[in-house]
Amino acid sequence: MRKRRIITIAAFGAAASLALAGCASDGAGGTTEFGGGGGGSTGEKGTITLGFLPSWTDGLSTAYLLQDQLEKIGFTVEMKTLTEAGPLYTGLAQGDVDVFPSAWPEITHAEYMATYGDSIEDLGTYYDNAKLTIAVPEYTDIDSIEDLASAGDQFGGKIFGIEPGAGLTAQTQKMMPEYGLDSSYELVTSSTAAMLTELKSATEKKEDIVVTLWRPFWANDAFPLKDLEDPTGAMGEAEGLHFLGTDGFAEEFPEAAELIEKIKLDDAQYGSLEDLVVNEFGEGREAEAVDAWLEEHGDDFDWVVS
Structure with missing residues (x-):
């Protein structure tokens, strides 16, 4: 097993990151301590730890897809769930997490990569058209971010x-x-779930609301939404979604790295996977969702292990 590195946590709320990184949900209602490798049974080819944020459903979906595929080629897969990106990048850089199954390193997570990138390796891009957005309901008479400045009262001064x-x-x-x-606006932050609760309530009442969103994300189809135009490009350009590994992952697990590098999803394939995992099957039935997705889309790929 690779030597676990000790790094200095220099930014992004170091104290909070360390507290969160020390103990992460194991995905089964308990907790799993970071450090020292996997605590479960060791598969024929070793244990690979996937770290992800369940509320970020791109990573949730691809984590269970990777678990399915890696276990089918002989690995034991340990799932570690966290609530913030900072501790996840910390765990990845330290080697406590082996793979982050849906990272946005080009733009959205560029600052994390600037801090931890020397201890992280890129295992491949599985989707190449991800984008951060500001969205409002379709019925709202605003079409551009620049129009929000004069409409603070309409939205209660909150994003x-x-x-x-x-x-x-x-x-x-x-x-x-x-x-x-x-x-004129306050950016209200809490959690993805809390944002979606506000969005659901507002759209059910046909009220105006501004939310931060991204594509791909199932909520764009589940709610009557439109992306606001971004004339200056302040929300950034489209970027790729990557699989990131801790430094040395490909050398230690070459067969796993080769499989991961082959995974490529288009809009329809990704959308179907996320919809099945998040909406049709839901929490606790992710493995069934992946099985259903592979039955529908498995023939599309040369990397699928049945």
Whole structure:
């Protein structure tokens, strides 16, 4: 097993990150301590730990897809769930997490990569058109972010965001002064679930609301939404979704790295996977969702292990 590295945590709320990184949910209602490798049974080819944020359903979906595929080629897969990106990148860089199954390293998580990138290796891009957005309901008479500046009262002076440590949150904070929104709006951060609750309530009542969102994400189809135009590009350009590994992963697990590198999904394939995992099957039935997805799409790929 690779030597576990000790790194200095220098940014992004170090104290909070260390506290969260020390203990993460094991995905089964308990907790799993970081450090020392996997605590479960060791598969024929070793144990690989996947770290992800369940509320970020791109990573949730691909984590269970990877678990399915890696276990079928002889690995034991340990799932570690966290609530913030900072501790996840910390765990990945330290080697306590082997793979982050849906990272946004090009733009959204660029600051994390600047801090931890020397201890992380890129295992491949599985989707190449991800984008951060600001969205409102379809019935709202606003079509551009620049129109929000004069409509603060219409939206109660609030933009509903997700987790404070999310790259989307940081990008939105950078965007707001560019459009003059910092004086008339508060970016309300809590969690993805809390944002979706506000969005559901507002759209059911046909009320105006502004939220931070991203594509691909199932909520774009589940709610009557439209992305606001971003004339200055302040929310960033489209980027790729990557599988990231801890430094040395491909050398230690070459067969796993080769399989991961082959995974490529288009909009329809990704959308189907996320919809099945999040909506049709739901929590506790993710493995069934992946089975259903592979039955539908398995013939599309040369990397699928049945």
